Amino acid sequence: MAVQRYIFDVWSKTAESFGYERYDASVLEPSDLYKAKGAENEELVNEQTYTFTDRGDREVTLRPEMTPTVARMVAGRRRELSFPVRWYSIPNLFRYERPQRGRLREHWQLNCDMFGATDYTADVEIIALAHAIIKNFGANDTMFEIRINNKELAQETIKKIASEEGEYLDEEQIKKVIRLMDREAKLSAVEYLDQMSKIVPRDVANSLCETTLEEVSKLMENVPSYQNLIEIGKGLASLGIVTKLDSHLVRGFDYYTGTIFEIFDVSGQNNRAMLGGGRYDNLTEMFGGEPISGIGFGMGDVTMRDFLETHNLLNANSTAPTLMIIPTDPTQNLEAQKIAQQFRHNADIAVAVDISTKKIGKKISDASEKMVEYVLVVGEDEVRDNQYTLKHLHEDNKKTGDITTLVAHFRD
Amino acid sequence: MAVQRYIFDVWSKTAESFGYERYDASVLEPSDLYKAKGAENEELVNEQTYTFTDRGDREVTLRPEMTPTVARMVAGRRRELSFPVRWYSIPNLFRYERPQRGRLREHWQLNCDMFGATDYTADVEIIALAHAIIKNFGANDTMFEIRINNKELAQETIKKIASEEGEYLDEEQIKKVIRLMDREAKLSAVEYLDQMSKIVPRDVANSLCETTLEEVSKLMENVPSYQNLIEIGKGLASLGIVTKLDSHLVRGFDYYTGTIFEIFDVSGQNNRAMLGGGRYDNLTEMFGGEPISGIGFGMGDVTMRDFLETHNLLNANSTAPTLMIIPTDPTQNLEAQKIAQQFRHNADIAVAVDISTKKIGKKISDASEKMVEYVLVVGEDEVRDNQYTLKHLHEDNKKTGDITTLVAHFRD
Numbered sequence: 001m002a003v004q005r006y007i008f009d010v011w012s013k014t015a016e017s018f019g020y021e022r023y024d025a026s027v028l029e030p031s032d033l034y035k036a037k038g039a040e041n042e043e044l045v046n047e048q049t050y051t052f053t054d055r056g057d058r059e060v061t062l063r064p065e066m067t068p069t070v071a072r073m074v075a076g077r078r079r080e081l082s083f084p085v086r087w088y089s090i091p092n093l094f095r096y097e098r099p100q101r102g103r104l105r106e107h108w109q110l111n112c113d114m115f116g117a118t119d120y121t122a123d124v125e126i127i128a129l130a131h132a133i134i135k136n137f138g139a140n141d142t143m144f145e146i147r148i149n150n151k152e153l154a155q156e157t158i159k160k161i162a163s164e165e166g167e168y169l170d171e172e173q174i175k176k177v178i179r180l181m182d183r184e185a186k187l188s189a190v191e192y193l194d195q196m197s198k199i200v201p202r203d204v205a206n207s208l209c210e211t212t213l214e215e216v217s218k219l220m221e222n223v224p225s226y227q228n229l230i231e232i233g234k235g236l237a238s239l240g241i242v243t244k245l246d247s248h249l250v251r252g253f254d255y256y257t258g259t260i261f262e263i264f265d266v267s268g269q270n271n272r273a274m275l276g277g278g279r280y281d282n283l284t285e286m287f288g289g290e291p292i293s294g295i296g297f298g299m300g301d302v303t304m305r306d307f308l309e310t311h312n313l314l315n316a317n318s319t320a321p322t323l324m325i326i327p328t329d330p331t332q333n334l335e336a337q338k339i340a341q342q343f344r345h346n347a348d349i350a351v352a353v354d355i356s357t358k359k360i361g362k363k364i365s366d367a368s369e370k371m372v373e374y375v376l377v378v379g380e381d382e383v384r385d386n387q388y389t390l391k392h393l394h395e396d397n398k399k400t401g402d403i404t405t406l407v408a409h410f411r412d
Numbered sequence: 413m414a415v416q417r418y419i420f421d422v423w424s425k426t427a428e429s430f431g432y433e434r435y436d437a438s439v440l441e442p443s444d445l446y447k448a449k450g451a452e453n454e455e456l457v458n459e460q461t462y463t464f465t466d467r468g469d470r471e472v473t474l475r476p477e478m479t480p481t482v483a484r485m486v487a488g489r490r491r492e493l494s495f496p497v498r499w500y501s502i503p504n505l506f507r508y509e510r511p512q513r514g515r516l517r518e519h520w521q522l523n524c525d526m527f528g529a530t531d532y533t534a535d536v537e538i539i540a541l542a543h544a545i546i547k548n549f550g551a552n553d554t555m556f557e558i559r560i561n562n563k564e565l566a567q568e569t570i571k572k573i574a575s576e577e578g579e580y581l582d583e584e585q586i587k588k589v590i591r592l593m594d595r596e597a598k599l600s601a602v603e604y605l606d607q608m609s610k611i612v613p614r615d616v617a618n619s620l621c622e623t624t625l626e627e628v629s630k631l632m633e634n635v636p637s638y639q640n641l642i643e644i645g646k647g648l649a650s651l652g653i654v655t656k657l658d659s660h661l662v663r664g665f666d667y668y669t670g671t672i673f674e675i676f677d678v679s680g681q682n683n684r685a686m687l688g689g690g691r692y693d694n695l696t697e698m699f700g701g702e703p704i705s706g707i708g709f710g711m712g713d714v715t716m717r718d719f720l721e722t723h724n725l726l727n728a729n730s731t732a733p734t735l736m737i738i739p740t741d742p743t744q745n746l747e748a749q750k751i752a753q754q755f756r757h758n759a760d761i762a763v764a765v766d767i768s769t770k771k772i773g774k775k776i777s778d779a780s781e782k783m784v785e786y787v788l789v790v791g792e793d794e795v796r797d798n799q800y801t802l803k804h805l806h807e808d809n810k811k812t813g814d815i816t817t818l819v820a821h822f823r824d
Binding site for chain 2 (some may be wrong): 016018019024027053062081096116117119121124347350355369
């Protein structure tokens with residue numbers, strides 16, 4: 001819990017430093033929200049989500065992702081909002097899948113989105129925000145890699161490579177190629193080529209598997225989506241952020257329409273993207289009205305934690321109180337509570353009272369184990385003389401005086 | 413969302429100042445967890461919760477309360493924990509009920525519990541924590557009332573009143589009387605007496621409805637549970653906290669065994685308890701092993717908000733960035749992003765860039781409406797001369813200089 005709160009804290013502070021405002025929604029959504037995106041989504045909803053029928057005979061789903069929810073919220077309030085809208089959320093998401101490294105049935109995800117801005121500097125900003133988050137955990141630029149591409153460019157590149165071989169691919173084939181490319185890292189080179197050959201003619205498959213980034217760049221240099229991507233890369237470079245154009249990056253979700261990006265741990269310990277996102281210019285359309293352009297990303301707490309652990313960056317604070325008041329026996333418990341109250345009111349520190357029936361020595365060693373910093377013993381003599389000793393548990397440091405003096409010691 | 417975050421913030425800061433540590437659990441629990449508490453709970457689970465069968469054929473429930481979950485967690489780790497354990501959580505809870513004032517199908521609730529302490533000062537502390545939370549929202553003691561009672565005392569009082577009339581009541585009758593007493597505020601005096609007469613003989617019913625607090629006090633003064641309650645009241649008084657003994661307070665949940673308490677808004681605007689809790693010494697027993705005593709309370713975000721609104725205490729901060737950078741036209745967008753980055757890195761403030769295609773005047777009025785404090789316009793002239801004007805939107809206050817100077821203005 002301490003780790004999770006540390007992660008959420010860095011996430012929210014960084015998002016807010018870029019002017020993103022927090023939103024939330026219920027974890028329970030109408031299932032239609034996820035089916036609306038197409039027939040293959042209906043299958044996904046039925047097989048990979050927690051979907052139920054409630055007492056009111058509504059089909060409901062524990063949200064597997066946040067983007068459809070936020071798209072609905074923005075579309076529903078389009079008249080009241082002043083664009084660009086910058087929003088973030090830290091929802092818990094559910095998937096009915098076999099749990100595995102980096103992927104649990106329930107996890108939490110930071111979602112940052114900007115709506116209503118089509119300028120390339122929106123893409124620059126959202127990637128700069130993703131970069132700032134990783135940096136704010138204390139990572140340095142050698143630990144991770146930002147890969148960027150453009151969904152339209154990827155589609156056009158596939159078409160172009162096919163046409164160089166004298167073949168024409170239809171929309172359905174291109175979708176299938178993209179979905180296979182998304183799984184490339186999970187397949188051997190032979191399996192990949194083999195599966196590619198089942199979608200497109202053999203010579204096109206060969207070409208798709210062998211074309212290098214340099215060849216793609218040369219082939220596509222006059223295409224607007226390529227130029228846009230280069231401009232984004234240059235914009236990020238001017239902010240000191242290095243990115244890597246990756247022509248194999250496609251992202252699984254069908255709804256991306258422009259820039260797509262992922263951040264990877266380069267240690268080799270964690271194979272999943274830590275963060276992924278992109279531009280989607282049509283998603284609000286299904287809620288009626290003009291489409292509103294959006295760009296955003298999601299990053300999970302599980303992959304984030306794996307990254308931080310791998311690089312020794314986990315830095316959660318102790319959640320123990322600063323001071324433990326230790327009554328020598330139960331007759332001093334109330335006096336100890338009164339003293340605790342004085343520290344809370346006047347020194348603004350976290351204070352607990354050990355009102356167990358354990359012996360003093362055990363109470364002190366328990367406090368030490370919990371990472372409490374200070375203890376103060378309350379016994380008959382201390383109360384009678386109004387003289388208490390504040391003792392640091394991990395340093396050779398103690399101070400004796402009345403409560404007012406000891407409270408002042410903390411306050412000042 | 414800003415209101416909710418403000419409420420959560422006061423909740424967590426106050427709980428932590430008393431040494432309570434945060435925990436959480438999944439919102440999805442096995443339904444058995446709620447049925448275990450008895451046959452009438454099975455009915456409650458079936459009728460008033462979101463209960464489903466998942467793909468693995470498990471019966472699961474969206475948690476309607478947090479106490480069974482935390483009892484299971486503590487019981488499961490009893491050997492590793494050093495008692496007393498002080499824990500808090502802010503879970504969302506689901507009930508399948510008709511939504512009404514102060515009661516929604518999904519709401520969030522602060523839960524604070526202490527485990528493994530039977531001393532009366534544990535009860536004093538938990539009620540002092542509840543009191544400190546309300547005070548930390550800026551409330552004064554005239555706005556609310558803390559009512560206390562003891563579940564065992566209530567049961568014994570009912571028995572005693574009956575025996576004074578020469579009648580003996582069995583456990584089942586006493587349970588029914590308690591459940592009716594819990595609904596007293598919702599019934600007229602006639603209805604209440606009428607329903608009471610259906611559970612117990614008429615003369616006992618009369619006596620139960622008419623006995624005053626003074627009479628109860630006299631009748632029960634030698635009973636240990638009464639003496640314990642008085643001691644708790646005195647302990648709280650010594651911390652400056654006024655409570656009111658309320659012999660009609662019973663609390664609905666069957667699992668309470670000792671002290672019970674509620675906090676009420678006295679304005680007359682909000683009839684539901686803002687907060688309720690009590691001591692339960694048997695709840696961990698159903699997970700095996702020795703029972704661990706617990707005492708705790710829950711308070712909901714909806715009733716909390718109603719109270720704060722009624723007393724004009726709602727105090728949520730603006731969530732807008734401190735500074736909006738306003739490029740005069742899209743060619744300045746990237747330069748504006750670079751300037752924003754300098755403010756974030758070197759002055760640690762929240763900064764956004766208005767990269768929309770609106771006119772400058774509209775961008776400034778939008779920033780003002782969002783409650784942004786400062787704007788800084790970035791145009792061709794400003795960039796060429798490296799001279800920018802930082803303008804306060806709500807005060808007559810501006811400052812011109814290069815970016816380094818303006819950043820330093822914020823930092824210092």
